[in-house]
Amino acid sequence: MPDRIHAWDVRLFDRTAASHASIADPALRRLSKAADHSFLWGATAGLLAARPGPTRRGAVRGLLAVAGASVLANGILKPMFPRIRPGFERTPFVRRVLSPPVSSSFPSGHSASAAAFATGVALESPLAGAALAPLAAAVCYSRVHTGVHWPSDVLAGAALGAGIALSTRRWWAVRTEEPAVLGKRVDLPALPGGRGLLVLVNPGSGSDDGIAQTIRDRLPNAEIFEPEPGDDFNEQLEDHIDRLAPSALGVCGGDGTIVSVAESAVRHHLPLAVFPGGTLNHFARDAGVADIDSTASAVESGIAAQVDLARVLVDGNERVPFVNTATFGGYPDSVRLREKLQGRIGKWPAAALAMIRVLGNARPLEIMLDGRQESVWMLFVGNGQYAPADQVPMSRPSIASGTLDVRYLPSTPFLSRTRLVFAALTGTLGASSTYVHSSVRTLVVDVVGPEVALATDGEVTADGRNFEFGVDDNGLVLYREQ
Structure with a gap:
C-alpha cells in the first residue's frame, strides 16, 4: 500500500511540475510563504474579529483549531512518521522556495493549519468559511506547486486540520442563530x-x-x-x-x-x-x-407571542426578575472585579481575568439545594431551556417551557477544579461528577453561612441567604414577527 501511494504521489507531482510557467508561479510561492507560522491565518482572524458575532467567534475557533492542528502535525506526527520531501530537481526553478524546509514531509503542517482555520470559521459563519475555502485550498496546493510536499502529505494534513476543527464542537458548542421557541401567539x-x-x-x-x-x-x-x-x-x-x-x-x-x-x-x-x-x-x-x-x-x-419571565425571591421579601440567568458563588464576585478592571483593559479581557482570579481563589459555597446539602463552586439558573445539556450552554432553544435550567459545579469530588477543566477541554462534562445539570419548575437555595451576592442578567442585584426561584409561565407578551 505505501508503494502504491508513493507511485501515485510521483505521477501527480511530476504532472504538476510539468505544467507551463505562468503568473501563478510567483503568486503561489508568496502565498505559501505568507502561511509560514500561520501568519496568514492570524492576520485573517484579526479582520474577521473586527465585527462581533459569528465571524468573531469563527476567528477564535479557527485560531484554536490551528493551534491544535499545528501541535499535532508538527510536534507529534512529523517525528513519528518521517518522510523525505520531493527532490528540488523535480520542481522548476521559478517555483522553488528560497529556504526549503528540512523537517519530515508527512503531514503538511501548512495544509493542516489552512483546513483547520477555514473549517473552524465555517462552523460559526458558513458564509465566511465559504469565502475562505478557496484561499485555504490555494495554500494547500501551493505546497505541491512549490515542490516541498507530496500530494498525499497535503491531503493528510488537510484532513487532519478539518478533523481538529470539527472536534472543537465537543468542548465548545457551536452557537445556533435560530431564535428560541416562544409560547402561544398573541394577536394584538x-x-x-x-x-x-x-x-x-x-x-x-x-x-x-x-x-x-x-x-x-x-x-x-x-x-x-x-x-x-x-x-x-x-x-x-x-x-x-x-x-x-x-x-x-x-x-x-x-x-x-x-x-x-x-x-x-x-x-x-x-x-x-x-x-x-x-x-x-x-x-x-x-x-x-x-x-x-x-x-x-x-x-x-400586532404580532406577538408569550414568553416566560423568571424571578427569585430573596430572603422572603425582595423579588428580583430575570430574563436570562441568575447565578451566585464565584460569578457575582467576578462581575464586581470585572467592573473595576474593564475601564483599564476592556470588558472581555477584564471578564476573563476576573473569572480566572475568582475561581483560583474561591472557597466552596455550602448550600441546601431543595433540602439537599451541597458544596459548590458556582450555581447557574437559566430562564427556559439552554443547550447543550452536557457542555457550557451556548444557546437557548426555548423561553416558554415553564422551567428553569439549573447547573452547578460541586466542590466535593477530588481535585474538582482540575477535573472540571479537563472535562471541559475533552468534551466530557456530561459524564463528569464536577458538572450537574437539571431542569426544574422551582428551586429553593438556602446558604449555610453569611449572605452571598446574587447576579441576575449579568449584574449584581441582591445579597441574601434564602433564594426561591420560579417562573411566571408565559407571563410576558413580546412583539416578534413569526
Missing part, C-alpha cells in the same frame, strides 16, 4: 407608526448615540424618551406610564434595562417591544428580536 391591536407605544431608550447601557432617532424614524408616532441621568429610570418610566397610559411598552438597551422594563410591562399588563441596544443583548438575540425593523414591523402588525 395594530399600532401604525408605533401609535400608543412608549419606548425607553437607555443611553447608559452602551447603545449607539443615534439609535433613538432610528427608532423615531421607523415609528414616528411612538413616544420615545431617554431617562434623565442620575435619577432612577424605573421611577421615570412609571411616571410616563401613569401620565401617557400607553398601549404597549418598548425598550432599547442591554439585558439589565430589558428586564426592568419587562417587569413594568407585566405589572401593567402591557406587551413589550424590544429594540436591541447596549453591550449585552442575550435576550434579544435568543428571542429573535435582534433588529429594529423586524420589531417595528411586529408592533405595526
Whole structure:
C-alpha cells in the first residue's frame, strides 16, 4: 500500500511540475510563504474579529483549531512518521522556495493549519468559511506547486486540520442563530407608526448615540424618551406610564434595562417591544428580536407571542426578575472585579481575568439545594431551556417551557477544579461528577453561612441567604414577527 501511494504521489507531482510557467508561479510561492507560522491565518482572524458575532467567534475557533492542528502535525506526527520531501530537481526553478524546509514531509503542517482555520470559521459563519475555502485550498496546493510536499502529505494534513476543527464542537458548542421557541401567539391591536407605544431608550447601557432617532424614524408616532441621568429610570418610566397610559411598552438597551422594563410591562399588563441596544443583548438575540425593523414591523402588525419571565425571591421579601440567568458563588464576585478592571483593559479581557482570579481563589459555597446539602463552586439558573445539556450552554432553544435550567459545579469530588477543566477541554462534562445539570419548575437555595451576592442578567442585584426561584409561565407578551 505505501508503494502504491508513493507511485501515485510521483505521477501527480511530476504532472504538476510539468505544467507551463505562468503568473501563478510567483503568486503561489508568496502565498505559501505568507502561511509560514500561520501568519496568514492570524492576520485573517484579526479582520474577521473586527465585527462581533459569528465571524468573531469563527476567528477564535479557527485560531484554536490551528493551534491544535499545528501541535499535532508538527510536534507529534512529523517525528513519528518521517518522510523525505520531493527532490528540488523535480520542481522548476521559478517555483522553488528560497529556504526549503528540512523537517519530515508527512503531514503538511501548512495544509493542516489552512483546513483547520477555514473549517473552524465555517462552523460559526458558513458564509465566511465559504469565502475562505478557496484561499485555504490555494495554500494547500501551493505546497505541491512549490515542490516541498507530496500530494498525499497535503491531503493528510488537510484532513487532519478539518478533523481538529470539527472536534472543537465537543468542548465548545457551536452557537445556533435560530431564535428560541416562544409560547402561544398573541394577536394584538395594530399600532401604525408605533401609535400608543412608549419606548425607553437607555443611553447608559452602551447603545449607539443615534439609535433613538432610528427608532423615531421607523415609528414616528411612538413616544420615545431617554431617562434623565442620575435619577432612577424605573421611577421615570412609571411616571410616563401613569401620565401617557400607553398601549404597549418598548425598550432599547442591554439585558439589565430589558428586564426592568419587562417587569413594568407585566405589572401593567402591557406587551413589550424590544429594540436591541447596549453591550449585552442575550435576550434579544435568543428571542429573535435582534433588529429594529423586524420589531417595528411586529408592533405595526400586532404580532406577538408569550414568553416566560423568571424571578427569585430573596430572603422572603425582595423579588428580583430575570430574563436570562441568575447565578451566585464565584460569578457575582467576578462581575464586581470585572467592573473595576474593564475601564483599564476592556470588558472581555477584564471578564476573563476576573473569572480566572475568582475561581483560583474561591472557597466552596455550602448550600441546601431543595433540602439537599451541597458544596459548590458556582450555581447557574437559566430562564427556559439552554443547550447543550452536557457542555457550557451556548444557546437557548426555548423561553416558554415553564422551567428553569439549573447547573452547578460541586466542590466535593477530588481535585474538582482540575477535573472540571479537563472535562471541559475533552468534551466530557456530561459524564463528569464536577458538572450537574437539571431542569426544574422551582428551586429553593438556602446558604449555610453569611449572605452571598446574587447576579441576575449579568449584574449584581441582591445579597441574601434564602433564594426561591420560579417562573411566571408565559407571563410576558413580546412583539416578534413569526
